[in-house]
Amino acid sequence: MRLRYAGSAGSWGFAPYYASSDRYEDSVLPTGGIAGTPEDALDCAGQLHLTALDT
Secondary structure (H helix, E strand, O other): EEEEEEEEOEEEEEEEEOOOOOOOOOOOEEEEEEEEHHHHHHHHHHHHHHHHHHH
């Protein structure tokens, strides 16, 4: 995953890496925003990974 600085220490954008397309794609965080804390991004990455395992 990639974090992108969004103007303050508590505001970061998030983009997971997709090997199938060989690129990073911006993502909306679980909070509904396009930027949030690094913890929000890690929660989102975990949810994406665990959801992929369930399908």
